Amino acid sequence: MATHGIGVRSEVGRLRTVMLHRPGPELSRLTPRNNDALLFDGIPWVERAQAEHDGFAGALRSRGVEVLYLSELLAQALALPDARAQVIEQTASDLRLGDILRGWLTEWLGALEPDRLARVLMAGLRNDEVEAPGLVTALLAAHDFLIDPLPNLLFTRDSSVWVGDRVMITSLAMQARRRETQLTELIYQFHPRFTGVERIHGWQREHLEGGDVLALCDGVLAVGVGERTTPAGAERLAHTVFGLGLAHTVLAVPIDQDRATMHLDTICTMVDVDAILMYPNVAHRLSAYPVRPGANGRLWIGPREHFLDVAAAAMGIERLRLIDTGLDPVTAEREQWDDGNNTLCVAPKVAIAYERNEVTNARLGEAGIEVVPIAGSELGSGRGGPRCMSCPISRDPL
Numbered sequence: 001m002a003t004h005g006i007g008v009r010s011e012v013g014r015l016r017t018v019m020l021h022r023p024g025p026e027l028s029r030l031t032p033r034n035n036d037a038l039l040f041d042g043i044p045w046v047e048r049a050q051a052e053h054d055g056f057a058g059a060l061r062s063r064g065v066e067v068l069y070l071s072e073l074l075a076q077a078l079a080l081p082d083a084r085a086q087v088i089e090q091t092a093s094d095l096r097l098g099d100i101l102r103g104w105l106t107e108w109l110g111a112l113e114p115d116r117l118a119r120v121l122m123a124g125l126r127n128d129e130v131e132a133p134g135l136v137t138a139l140l141a142a143h144d145f146l147i148d149p150l151p152n153l154l155f156t157r158d159s160s161v162w163v164g165d166r167v168m169i170t171s172l173a174m175q176a177r178r179r180e181t182q183l184t185e186l187i188y189q190f191h192p193r194f195t196g197v198e199r200i201h202g203w204q205r206e207h208l209e210g211g212d213v214l215a216l217c218d219g220v221l222a223v224g225v226g227e228r229t230t231p232a233g234a235e236r237l238a239h240t241v242f243g244l245g246l247a248h249t250v251l252a253v254p255i256d257q258d259r260a261t262m263h264l265d266t267i268c269t270m271v272d273v274d275a276i277l278m279y280p281n282v283a284h285r286l287s288a289y290p291v292r293p294g295a296n297g298r299l300w301i302g303p304r305e306h307f308l309d310v311a312a313a314a315m316g317i318e319r320l321r322l323i324d325t326g327l328d329p330v331t332a333e334r335e336q337w338d339d340g341n342n343t344l345c346v347a348p349k350v351a352i353a354y355e356r357n358e359v360t361n362a363r364l365g366e367a368g369i370e371v372v373p374i375a376g377s378e379l380g381s382g383r384g385g386p387r388c389m390s391c392p393i394s395r396d397p398l
């Protein structure tokens with residue numbers, strides 16, 4: 001495909017193409033013993049999670065959005081020998097494997113059909129699912145993983161993010177998610193649909209996750225700095241986008257180092273060209289450092305100020321309207337936890353949101369935002385809403 005029309009310059013421009021991941025066998029790997037390490041707060045009912053996800057994809061399609069599935073792009077990319085060789089080498093390089101198992105796995109993976117290989121890369125591989133030789137497999141328990149599963153692939157937001165017409169491969173902070181970006185990098189590198197698209201950042205760089213990056217408008221990015229994106233990740237982002245002329249301002253937004261606020265998009269998302277939905281319990285204290293290109297390739301860093309003020313100034317608008325999600329702090333806290341603030345715009349003033357967050361959604365309605373509700377009781381157990389579960393690839397310019 002020609003790269004014409006590809007790219008993202010806002011959070012709200014009409015959404016044309018999005019990448020999702022329909023949850024699959026990787027979710028069946030979750031147990032009460034590993035769910036914390038794998039960043040899920042419960043054990044989802046897989047079939048229901050899939051049905052909910054189909055509802056999400058259906059809502060997008062009904063609004064004219066083209067839905068691409070990560071698993072399909074991956075399997076298609078894996079038809080190419082170079083792509084297979086690259087990912088097999090990366091997967092087998094895990095030091096826990098040791099040489100014997102590494103050699104065996106390299107050969108075993110190399111013999112798989114693209115679909116099956118994609119499935120193993122996503123769902124992982126248990127010791128008792130193969131008969132591999134060596135002391136390592138003998139000493140590991142039957143249910144130990146030789147290749148770890150990736151249940152958080154569901155959250156396609158985090159492992160790549162489009163900035164203008166380039167795609168940034170992120171670098172995930174949590175051990176359980178690191179390998180995800182090998183897969184997204186592979187898709188963008190090898191899938192014919194993305195031929196000619198320039199990749200930036202890279203999965204081995206400073207930590208930076210897509211859930212922390214918000215395109216407030218063309219030329220202005222906000223980046224949350226907290227549990228996932230490090231200060232160095234934010235600095236690298238600023239240098240990179242300024243160097244390529246993709247933005248004139250980056251707002252570095254310190255957020256609490258907490259699971260509840262793991263990404264900037266768990267506390268706020270844009271719902272219109274000049275409106276932002278925000279968790280009220282932080283709205284009054286959210287601040288940001290404006291960062292711009294400085295002299296001699298350095299960064300100019302302005303004073304830390306209230307987020308809404310710095311954002312409006314950078315965006316060149318008088319005011320960034322705040323929609324806050326309920327005055328009662330307990331209700332607000334409950335709905336924030338269930339990703340009430342994590343909405344996905346399919347167009348200005350039209351946001352997909354989890355139906356369960358009734359108070360938040362009512363506020364949105366009162367503020368003139370059309371809410372497209374989706375079910376998420378099972379999907380939500382991974383702590384992510386419609387924005388987390390989507391990677392926009394193409395939005396119309398505003």
Ligand SMILES: NC(=[NH2+])NCCC[C@H](N)C(=O)O
Nearest residue numbers: 039155211263382383384388
């Ligand atoms: N953009 C987001 N808010 N993503 C949510 C990711 C949730 C996932 N379980 C994690 O902990 O990484």
